[in-house]
Amino acid sequence: MDRAPGLSVRARLTLSYAGFLMLAGVLLLAAVWLFLLRYVPDRAMLINAEDNTTHGVFPIRSGLLRVFAPRAAAVLAFLLVFGLVGGWVLAGRMLAPLTRITGATRLASAGALSHRIRLPGRKDEFRELADAFDSMLARLEEHVAEQRRFAANASHELRTPLAISKALIDVARTDPDHDHAEVVERLHAVNTRAIDLTEALLLLGRAERRTFTREDVDLSLLAEEAAETLLPLAEKRGVTLETRGDITLTTGSHALLLQLTTNLVQNAIVHNLPGGGTVWVRTGVRPGGVVLTVENSGERISPELASTFTEPFRRGTERVHTDHGGVGLGLAIVRTIAHAHDGTLALTPRPDGGLRVTVKLPGAPEARNLRPGA
Numbered sequence: 421m422d423r424a425p426g427l428s429v430r431a432r433l434t435l436s437y438a439g440f441l442m443l444a445g446v447l448l449l450a451a452v453w454l455f456l457l458r459y460v461p462d463r464a465m466l467i468n469a470e471d472n473t474t475h476g477v478f479p480i481r482s483g484l485l486r487v488f489a490p491r492a493a494a495v496l497a498f499l500l501v502f503g504l505v506g507g508w509v510l511a512g513r514m515l516a517p518l519t520r521i522t523g524a525t526r527l528a529s530a531g532a533l534s535h536r537i538r539l540p541g542r543k544d545e546f547r548e549l550a551d552a553f554d555s556m557l558a559r560l561e562e563h564v565a566e567q568r569r570f571a572a573n574a575s576h577e578l579r580t581p582l583a584i585s586k587a588l589i590d591v592a593r594t595d596p597d598h599d600h601a602e603v604v605e606r607l608h609a610v611n612t613r614a615i616d617l618t619e620a621l622l623l624l625g626r627a628e629r630r631t632f633t634r635e636d637v638d639l640s641l642l643a644e645e646a647a648e649t650l651l652p653l654a655e656k657r658g659v660t661l662e663t664r665g666d667i668t669l670t671t672g673s674h675a676l677l678l679q680l681t682t683n684l685v686q687n688a689i690v691h692n693l694p695g696g697g698t699v700w701v702r703t704g705v706r707p708g709g710v711v712l713t714v715e716n717s718g719e720r721i722s723p724e725l726a727s728t729f730t731e732p733f734r735r736g737t738e739r740v741h742t743d744h745g746g747v748g749l750g751l752a753i754v755r756t757i758a759h760a761h762d763g764t765l766a767l768t769p770r771p772d773g774g775l776r777v778t779v780k781l782p783g784a785p786e787a788r789n790l791r792p793g794a
Contacts, residue, residue, distance in 0.1 A: 646685045
């Protein structure tokens with residue numbers, strides 16, 4: 421935004437300090453003058469102490485004014501100079517932290533997000549502003565780094581099916597005797613994966629922008645719908661689905677919250693024991709919100725590994741070779757949808773193996789009157 425040039429804050433503070441000092445000086449001199457007018461007589465008689473004779477009447481106030489006025493003007497001139505010089509120095513010292521913050525802001529606008537102010541000294545308004553700015557820079561740097569990693573991963577993931585498609589087409593062109601049905605089938609599988617990945621990226625962007633209409637949603641019904649939809653996959657993999665929960669009302673997008681629930685249940689089915697595994701889906705009302713919990717049996721997982729599962733395109737080796745491995749965005753989408761609904765996502769390894777995923781969301785106004793369930 422173009423702005424007309426004006427006085428700096430330091431100059432305005434200097435003028436304010438000097439003006440206040442001049443005003444205080446004028447009021448002090450006025451008080452002295454009023455005191456003199458009240459207690460000094462207008463005229464005085466000169467009396468000889470030896471013979472007690474009067475030698476005349478002399479005016480006092482007129483002479484006092486001639487003496488007081490130039491000295492008062494000199495005092496005001498000194499106060500003006502002292503106020504300007506002292507005010508300039510004090511304003512500079514007071515605004516020094518703001519100068520460092522401004523410099524850091526310019527560096528950040530130029531792309532230097534790793535720079536930090538780290539303003540020394542005890543806590544005050546400037547230190548709070550600097551600390552808040554440092555925290556914002558840290559979050560912004562982390563977000564930009566995450567977006568760069570995401571863009572690089574997405575480019576890699578999208579390039580792979582395109583390269584495979586090109587190779588299959590080249591084979592079909594150079595080898596007319598090759599089985600075209602097999603080529604078509606493989607092209608269909610590769611394109612399906614590319615479409616799934618593109619739709620997942622679009623869903624992720626939609627959730628991040630929060631461009632959805634909010635309505636009352638019952639998470640218990642979404643859990644039942646997701647379990648019913650994924651029951652064939654669970655039966656194919658020998659996994660038992662157990663769904664239980666109270667009426668769990670929240671506010672948000674029905675489609676996005678259904679996608680969140682479906683992703684969690686599908687993830688729990690796919691990353692389970694080879695046979696005889698179990699998935700537990702529970703919903704409930706808790707103080708301050710509602711909770712959706714999805715647990716699955718499986719191999720033991722370290723907390724460090726579990727904390728990386730929400731990163732985009734994070735897939736273990738066992739996921740790559742599965743027939744329902746997904747595109748590596750399942751939990752990343754869950755996290756984004758939860759945050760878009762002002763909720764939280766927590767991943768905790770189960771002591772007996774497997775993973776517990778807990779999504780906590782704000783409750784709908786109707787849910788406040790419900791008694792929290794187990």
